[in-house]
Amino acid sequence: MKQPHPEYPPVNGKTYSLFGNSDSTSGYYETIRKLADEVINNNPLTTGFIEEIRIFSRGKRNLRRCLKNNDPGNRMSAILSLIDPQLRKYTEKVDEHLRKLPITKFWDFRLSTTREQYHLYMLEIELTNRLYASEFLKADRKIALMPYCLQDFSVSCKAGKNGFDYQCKHCSKICYQNHASMILEENNIEPYIWMGGDMKQLAKYTLHEKRTFGVLGIACVPELTNGMRTCRKNHIPVVGIPLNGNCCIRWHEEFFPNSIDLEELERMLKQE
Ligand code: SF4
Structure with missing residues (x-):
């Protein structure tokens, strides 16, 4: 029987x-889908195009300049001007x-992500999903990597090492890790809480067995993009x-509850 989703507070x-x-x-997902539709109406969805967005997103100062000058003749600048106000x-x-971030922490690319970069990363995630969803779903072996910060911190987590990495033991009905793991298992995807498993090694072994391999990632926007x-x-x-927000110790110096949109996860896995 399908488990009801847990409460969904912001x-x-x-x-x-x-x-x-x-x-x-749902407003976020409607917006990002609409923006991605507009972007790929004018640009072919290829790895090369996503790579262009990746390279463009590196220059923080240039992004601000592009937004200020709004040159419609520049393809990347036009994309940024389209998505920025809506995101x-x-x-x-x-x-x-960023104003309060100590200078010594600017080396951490996640912590020093600028607003324009967030918006380009959100688009990059959506475009990558569209490009790879079908190939991912067809892969012989599929794994999901979830962050430990998605667990229910009001209980003592029982997750334990099993195979590639840690797996949830389903001890809490309000735990998002638990619900995501069940949805993933129902769809033939091995769910792991990523504590240090060597993904490259796993991919190498799987491909060596002549099986195709796919990955589903769950993480905060900068980490997921990376x-x-x-x-x-x-x-x-x-x-x-x-993740619906960035709530872990890296950002807050303590953990706050986090969630993902479980309906979006189900939607992604039901695609043909
Ligand atoms: S439900 Fe799973 S991930 Fe959540 S606290 Fe329990 S064992 Fe840990």
Whole structure:
């Protein structure tokens, strides 16, 4: 029997929240889908195009300049000008976070992500999902990597090492890790809480057995973007669902509850 989803209160990330100012994340997913449709109406969806967005997103100052000058003749600049105003409600706290970030922490690419970069990363995740969903779903072996910060911190987590990495033992009905693991298992995807398993090694072994291999990532926006880039670089079909906010110890110096949109996860896995 299908488990009812747990309660879905808004989460308040340190820099972003996919709830925006509402009590649901459906607005975010509708917006990012609509923006991706517009972008690929004018640009072919290829790995080369996503790579162009990746390279463009590196230059923080250039992104601000592009937004200010708004040159419609420049393809990447036009894309940024299209997506930026519509995604700002999800990243309201980025600038305040960057103002207070100690200079010694700017080396951490996740912590120093700018608002414009968040918006390009959100688009990059959606486009990568579209490009790879079908290949991922067809893979012989599929694994999902979830962050430990998605667990229920009100109980003592019983997850234990099993095979590639840690797996949930389903001890809490309100734990998002638990619900995501069940959805993934129902869809023939091995769910792991990523504590240090060597993904490249696993991919190598699986491919050596002449089986195709795919990865589903769940992480905060900067971390997920980075992981998906590594998979693309290694020709591993990858899809991803961003955490609804960035709430872990890296950002807040303590853990706050987090969630993902479980309906979006189900939707992604039902694609043909
Ligand atoms: S349900 Fe799973 S991940 Fe959540 S606290 Fe229990 S064992 Fe840990």
